[in-house]
Amino acid sequence: MTDDRAVALEAIAAQVQTCTRCALHKSRTKAVPGAGSPYAEIMFIGEGPGYNEDKQGLPFVGRSGNYLTELIESIGLTRGDVFITNVVKCRPPENRDPLPDEMATCRPYLDEQQAIIDPLVIVTLGRFSMGRYFPGGKITAIHGRPKYEGGRAYIPLFHPAAVLRNPALEEPMAEDFRRILDVLAEVKRRRAGDVADEAPAEAMAEAPIEVPPPAAPPAKTAPPPPASPQRSLFETLPPEPAAPAAPPEPPPSPDDNKPTQLSLF
Numbered sequence: 001m002t003d004d005r006a007v008a009l010e011a012i013a014a015q016v017q018t019c020t021r022c023a024l025h026k027s028r029t030k031a032v033p034g035a036g037s038p039y040a041e042i043m044f045i046g047e048g049p050g051y052n053e054d055k056q057g058l059p060f061v062g063r064s065g066n067y068l069t070e071l072i073e074s075i076g077l078t079r080g081d082v083f084i085t086n087v088v089k090c091r092p093p094e095n096r097d098p099l100p101d102e103m104a105t106c107r108p109y110l111d112e113q114q115a116i117i118d119p120l121v122i123v124t125l126g127r128f129s130m131g132r133y134f135p136g137g138k139i140t141a142i143h144g145r146p147k148y149e150g151g152r153a154y155i156p157l158f159h160p161a162a163v164l165r166n167p168a169l170e171e172p173m174a175e176d177f178r179r180i181l182d183v184l185a186e187v188k189r190r191r192a193g194d195v196a197d198e199a200p201a202e203a204m205a206e207a208p209i210e211v212p213p214p215a216a217p218p219a220k221t222a223p224p225p226p227a228s229p230q231r232s233l234f235e236t237l238p239p240e241p242a243a244p245a246a247p248p249e250p251p252p253s254p255d256d257n258k259p260t261q262l263s264l265f
């Protein structure tokens, strides 16, 4: 099974690396499919590759990537234990925000990665991946609060680059991260049948942490579905609507990598 998942993820990566389905392919150096364990229990989803990710073809390798690595290691895990990817696989020019049509066009890749890995916990990093699972959510109000749905938990977190631009967010971010393993344990308990999945989702939730605005703008269960490495995702997956646009947020610093180890898989 390990090989099956790895092969399926490699097939997606191969499609991403040669994809020309949206305009972002024109300005990329390397596409960034994602990286990590095919059996990850926790999947991190960021926004899109930044400067360093675009050069290396790997997710979260710049300054914000180093910070994300520190956070992951702070809860006793390594990057090899999780899977890290983004909502768009190619760097938007000048690190601009990804456009709704770009996210919609790229969505089948992320959908398939999620289906293959079947993570127990999905951690969104920043407003664009948050918008995929928490439409209309406001990050300052819901960060760190898990939603349990379909035998999985979703946790919205600040984007690491945003925290680096606003040190006041460091402690809330660290606190949210410390909650991830508790949420993972809760998902396992629910999957084991101790708690109905339909039970209120706020078992782990606390009152939102009020944070000041930025200082300046700046364990596995079901097997994966079969994937056909020889066929395009766009031939096998039905079209889905674009995620709703998220509320505006301060633009990233040019030096901050947008949201993105090992060989691809």
Ligand code: SF4
Residues within 6 Å of the ligand: 016, 017, 019, 020, 021, 022, 023, 024, 025, 031, 088, 089, 090, 102, 105, 106
């Ligand atoms: S962002 Fe996604 S859809 Fe657009 S070219 Fe890159 S891989 Fe293809």
